[in-house]
Every structure is written in C-alpha cells, then in structure tokens.
Amino acid sequence: MSRVGTPLSPQRRRFLQDSARAAGGCVAAGSVLAWLARDARALPAEALRPPGALLENDFLSACIRCGLCVRECPYDTLKLAELGVDAVATGTPYFTARDVPCEMCDDIPCVAACPTGALDPGLDNIDDAKMGVAVLVDQENCLNFLGLRCDVCYRVCPVIDEAITLEVEHNARSGHHAIFIPTVHADHCTGCGMCEKSCVLPEAAIKVLPARLARGSSADHYRKGWEEKEAKGSPLVEGIIDLPDRLPGPGTDNLVAPGGFEPSFQLPEVTQ
Amino acid sequence: MTARTRMPLGQEAIATKGWLGAHKYLLLRRTSQLCFLMLFLLGPWFGIWIVQGTLAGSLTLGVLPLTDPFVFLQSLIAGHWPELTAAIGAAIVLVTYALIGGRVYCSWVCPINPVTDGAHWLHRKLGLQKGWQPKRGTRLWIMATVLIVSGLTGAIAWELVNPITMLHRGLVFGMGFVWAMVAAIFLFDLFVSRHGWCGHICPVGAFYGLVGSKALLRVSAASRSACDDCMDCYAVCPENHVISPALKGKGDDTPLILSPDCSNCGRCIDICAEDVFKFTHRFDALSVAPSEPTAAPQSRASRPF
Numbered sequence: 001m002s003r004v005g006t007p008l009s010p011q012r013r014r015f016l017q018d019s020a021r022a023a024g025g026c027v028a029a030g031s032v033l034a035w036l037a038r039d040a041r042a043l044p045a046e047a048l049r050p051p052g053a054l055l056e057n058d059f060l061s062a063c064i065r066c067g068l069c070v071r072e073c074p075y076d077t078l079k080l081a082e083l084g085v086d087a088v089a090t091g092t093p094y095f096t097a098r099d100v101p102c103e104m105c106d107d108i109p110c111v112a113a114c115p116t117g118a119l120d121p122g123l124d125n126i127d128d129a130k131m132g133v134a135v136l137v138d139q140e141n142c143l144n145f146l147g148l149r150c151d152v153c154y155r156v157c158p159v160i161d162e163a164i165t166l167e168v169e170h171n172a173r174s175g176h177h178a179i180f181i182p183t184v185h186a187d188h189c190t191g192c193g194m195c196e197k198s199c200v201l202p203e204a205a206i207k208v209l210p211a212r213l214a215r216g217s218s219a220d221h222y223r224k225g226w227e228e229k230e231a232k233g234s235p236l237v238e239g240i241i242d243l244p245d246r247l248p249g250p251g252t253d254n255l256v257a258p259g260g261f262e263p264s265f266q267l268p269e270v271t272q
Numbered sequence: 273m274t275a276r277t278r279m280p281l282g283q284e285a286i287a288t289k290g291w292l293g294a295h296k297y298l299l300l301r302r303t304s305q306l307c308f309l310m311l312f313l314l315g316p317w318f319g320i321w322i323v324q325g326t327l328a329g330s331l332t333l334g335v336l337p338l339t340d341p342f343v344f345l346q347s348l349i350a351g352h353w354p355e356l357t358a359a360i361g362a363a364i365v366l367v368t369y370a371l372i373g374g375r376v377y378c379s380w381v382c383p384i385n386p387v388t389d390g391a392h393w394l395h396r397k398l399g400l401q402k403g404w405q406p407k408r409g410t411r412l413w414i415m416a417t418v419l420i421v422s423g424l425t426g427a428i429a430w431e432l433v434n435p436i437t438m439l440h441r442g443l444v445f446g447m448g449f450v451w452a453m454v455a456a457i458f459l460f461d462l463f464v465s466r467h468g469w470c471g472h473i474c475p476v477g478a479f480y481g482l483v484g485s486k487a488l489l490r491v492s493a494a495s496r497s498a499c500d501d502c503m504d505c506y507a508v509c510p511e512n513h514v515i516s517p518a519l520k521g522k523g524d525d526t527p528l529i530l531s532p533d534c535s536n537c538g539r540c541i542d543i544c545a546e547d548v549f550k551f552t553h554r555f556d557a558l559s560v561a562p563s564e565p566t567a568a569p570q571s572r573a574s575r576p577f
Contacts, residue, residue, distance in 0.1 A: 018407065022407070022409070022410070022413045025410075025413070026413050026414070026416070026417040029414065029417055030417040030418075030420065030421045033417070033418065033421045033429050033430075033432065033433070034421050034424060034425050034429075036429075036432045036433065037421065037425035037427040037429050037432060038425065040427060040432055041427075057426055057427075058351075058352065058426075060350075060426070060427040060428065061347060061350035061351050061352040061422075061426045061427055061428060062347060062352040062354065063428075064328045064329045064339065064340070064343045064344070064347065064358070064428065064431070065326070065328050065329075065428075065431055065437065065441065066325040066326050066328045066329030066330060066339075067324075067325055067326055067441065067444070067445055068324055068325045068329065068330075068331055070445070071315070071321075071324045071325070079446075080441065080445045080446065082442075082445075082446045082447065082448025082449075082450075083438060083442070083448035083449045083450050083453070084448050084449030084452070085446075085448040085449065086448075089432070090431075090432065090438065090448070091328075091431065091437070091438070091441050113331075114355070115329050115331075115337055115339060115354070115355060115357040115358040115361060116329070116339075116347065116352070116354040116355055116357075116358040117352070117353075117354055117355040117358075118352075121355060
C-alpha cells in the first residue's frame with residue numbers, strides 16, 4: 001500500500017509532536033529526579049538514623065520528612081538534614097553520635113511519634129535498637145590499648161558488660177601489667193553513640209558506624225566443628241582417631257618450657 | 273491594546289469599593305497563609321506547641337494527625353504501606369480539599385504562593401513579556417513522572433526537590449540552602465515564565481487540582497451581565513483560562529468557574545468594580561442570573577476616568 005499522496009493530517013501530526021515532546025521532557029526530568037533519588041541514598045557513615053529506622057532504601061520510601069520524631073526527642077539528639085548543609089537526604093532525621101548521642105529513652109518517643117512507620121513501631125525495647133555498631137577504630141591511640149586505665153567508653157555504655165566488655169591481656173611492653181581491651185559485642189550494641197561521644201581523645205578512637213561498614217558476615221555454609229560436635233555429643237566422623245594434642249610443657253619438644261627435650265629430627269643447617 | 277486595558281490595574285475597583293474592599297480576599301489570603309505558618313512556628317519560636325511537624329505531616333494539639341496526601345501517595349507507590357496514623361491524616365486532608373477545592377491549598381496555605389505572587393506583581397510592574405508558556409497539561413505529565421519515578425526508585429521522589437515542603441521545613445526547622453531554591457523559583461516566574469511554577473510546573477498543585485475537581489466551593493461569574501470588559505480579572509487571575517467559560521458564557525452556560533485549575537483565590541472578586549464574581553457552591557442554580565433583560569453597562573472607554 002503506497003503512502004504517497006496521503007500526508008498525515010495536521011491534527012494527527014501535531015498530536016504526535018506534542019506527545020513526543022511531553023514524553024521526551026518527562027524522561028529527561030524523570031531521569032534527573034531518579035538520579036537525585038539514587039544520590040539521596042548515600043548516607044554518610046557518621047550520620048546515624050533514629051532507633052527503629054528501616055533500612056536506608058526502605059526508609060526513603062517511608063519517611064515523609066515531617067520532623068515529628070525530632071520534636072519528640074527530649075535530648076535534641078535528632079536533627080533534620082538541611083538542604084546543601086548536611087550530606088543526608090534533605091529533611092530526613094539523623095544524629096551525629098560525637099555531637100549528641102542517643103540517650104536510649106525507655107518509651108522511645110521518636111518511634112511513637114512517627115506517623116508512617118519509617119521508624120518501626122515494632123521496636124518496643126530500646127535495647128533491641130540497631131542504629132549502628134561501635135567499633136574501636138584506632139588501637140594505636142586508644143588509651144586502654146596503650147595500657148592505661150581510661151575505660152570511659154566501657155563505663156558510659158548503657159549496656160555495660162554486654163555491649164562493651166574489658167578483655168584482659170598481657171602487656172608485653174611493660175612485661176608485668178595488663179591491658180584492658182574495650183571489646184564491642186555487636187549483638188548487644190545499639191549504636192547509641194555514648195562511647196563515641198565520651199571518648200576522651202580529641203578524635204574518638206571508638207566510633208559508631210552503620211552496620212554495613214562495621215560488620216562482616218559469616219558465609220551461610222560455614223559450620224564450626226566444635227559447635228557441631230557439642231551439638232551431636234560425639235565426634236562428627238565415627239571411628240576417627242583422636243591423636244594427643246601437643247601442648248607446651250614437660251615431655252614435649254618445646255625447649256622454652258622447663259623439662260622440654262631436643263626434637264628427634266633437626267632441619268639441615270642452611271649455609272650461605 | 274485599547275484605552276480600556278491601559279488603565280492602571282484595579283484602579284476602578286479601588287474607586288468604587290475602597291482600597292480595603294478591593295483587596296479583601298487578598299488580605300484574607302495573606303492572613304490565612306501567615307496563620308498556617310505561624311501555627312507551625314509558635315512551637316519552635318515561642319514554645320507554644322499547637323502544631324508540631326511540617327506541611328508534609330503534622331500533629332495538632334497532640335490528637336489531630338494531618339498528612340500531605342501527595343506525599344502519602346508517593347510513599348505507597350514507592351512500596352511502603354504507611355501506619356494508620358499517616359493514612360488517617362491523609363484521608364482528612366483529602367476529604368477536606370475535595371470539599372472546599374483542592375487548589376485552595378495553593379492559594380490559601382502554600383508558602384510558595386506569596387513568592388510566586390510577588391514575582392507576578394513585579395513582572396507586571398516591569399511590564400515583562402509572559403515568556404515560556406508550557407502547555408496546560410505539563411504539570412499533569414510532571415505529576416505522572418513523579419509517581420513513576422517514585423515507583424521505580426522506591427523513594428518519595430518529589431520530596432527531593434519539592435520547594436513547598438522545603439521552604440516550610442526551612443522556616444520551621446532550619447533553612448540550609450533552601451533560600452536559593454526559593455530565589456530560583458522567584459526568578460523563574462519573573463523572567464522565564466509568567467505564572468510558570470504554580471501555573472505550569474508544580475505537580476502538587478496538579479494533584480490538588482484533581483482532588484478538588486468536584487469541589488463544592490466555587491467562584492461564580494453570577495452577575496456576568498454587568499461585565500464591562502475591563503479585563504482586570506484576566507490580568508490578576510493566576511489561571512486566567514478558567515474565567516472565560518464562566519464569564520463569557522451565554523444563556524444556559526453555567527456562570528460557575530468549574531475548572532479544577534481555579535485556586536479559589538478570590539482576586540477576581542476583589543478586582544471587579546462591577547461585582548461580577550462571588551463565592552458560592554457548585555449547585556447554586558440561582559447564580560444563573562437574569563442575563564438578558566438588564567441594561568448593558570456603559571462602555572468603559574466612554575466613562576470619565
């Protein structure tokens with residue numbers, strides 16, 4: 001069928017042009033908006049969401065940026081991100097632990113105030129909050145690691161002896177002192193930021209980081225043999241020979257230990 | 273341009289009704305905008321907590337939740353099912369504006385309105401060209417785009433750029449660089465496109481227009497037979513395409529301004545020296561005035577001033 005001699009009607013031509021123009025404009029504007037939406041997810045590591053906040057992607061679909069959580073916060077911990085000032089999605093609530101940490105109110109007023117569920121109302125015990133995880137990021141400057149008894153992060157922790165414990169180790173530098181290592185247990189850490197706020201150093205040696213930065217993860221297929229063995233109550237492989245463990249001490253070839261003896265086989269001397 | 277339209281805008285209305293009478297609804301509207309803003313500011317400024325939150329979502333006297341229904345809709349499309357509080361708040365706002373006219377929000381509540389009104393005032397004073405005028409459907413296209421982007425990205429897309437909630441939040445919580453955005457809209461309306469933002473771009477206005485398309489509260493050109501074609505209403509109306517069907521209708525054509533684009537701002541009522549317009553409801557059959565028998569008003573050009 002020949003199209004020669006049947007030009008498009010002016011109305012149809014105009015309609016197609018207008019539609020194409022509108023669609024083109026929408027794709028362009030929509031792309032910019034989508035780029036902004038993607039950009040908005042880049043939450044800075046030091047910006048922590050309020051207790052109960054959904055994961056960042058879900059949070060941005062749920063938070064209407066009304067600021068009611070900020071108003072209910074009795075310690076002025078929470079702030080709304082300001083356009084062009086804070087690198088957090090504009091108008092969304094966050095806090096900076098080093099400035100004002102979360103005081104972990106028992107009644108969690110910020111969650112109660114949230115009208116949309118961007119802060120999950122299922123959070124009824126503040127000890128279950130997961131705002132982030134504290135990490136002792138600088139072992140070289142941490143006073144406890146230097147062998148001093150600072151202990152401030154441990155003392156201020158609202159979940160003391162569960163979220164942070166002091167693990168005793170030998171101080172090899174002095175030879176006869178202990179090092180009390182502040183150790184975070186992520187299962188109990190709420191990410192409130194009290195430790196980071198209280199660290200006495202000019203720049204905190206312990207910092208609350210978002211879980212995505214603070215934590216690794218164990219592979220699903222990993223099994224810990226000793227746990228499996230305990231669960232089974234017997235060796236996992238039937239009839240396996242349990243060889244004696246070589247322990248340092250008398251009767252072994254550990255020469256450092258008193259009573260040690262020469263090994264029966266010597267490596268050949270290496271000559272130059 | 274004829275001798276009629278060259279007279280200063282509103283001069284005749286001021287002469288017949290006095291300055292106050294000729295600015296009644298404008299003053300009421302500014303008062304309303306200020307009141308809505310002050311309700312939110314009384315808390316942070318003076319510690320009087322009547323309303324908490326922002327225009328996106330608020331809590332009044334600790335009991336009344338209100339949620340912006342357009343934000344709520346984007347949240348739904350982005351894949352979040354909000355809690356009941358937000359849903360109730362959105363329903364209250366939706367029903368209210370569906371009754372009194374969706375775009376009443378635009379002219380009586382929205383904090384960007386004084387900005388664009390200011391730009392238009394200066395635009396007229398400077399006698400600038402109207403500039404780029406996108407098609408009427410543009411804001412609906414933008415609204416659809418916003419909803420699609422919300423669905424695709426899973427984020428409440430328009431809140432990333434929405435100058436209304438940004439300005440409001442800026443005033444209530446902290447400004448940041450929102451002032452630059454407000455200035456950009458002012459300049460856009462002043463130099464690039466007359467009535468550009470509110471009249472052609474803003475998808476929030478488009479949404480509220482749809483919400484209020486069957487609203488009860490309407491402006492009617494009830495006494496259209498008294499119109500002397502001074503064109504002042506066309507000059508002040510931010511959506512002046514809505515006037516003609518009502519004002520220039522003949523016989524049985526309804527004098528009600530039924531276009532969802534009308535924001536019920538009432539400027540046409542103020543500016544008309546002949547009191548052609550009035551506020552009424554959409555079922556006001558009486559407003560079909562006796563159009564034929566009344567004597568045609570004296571042609572304006574032949575009058576002394």
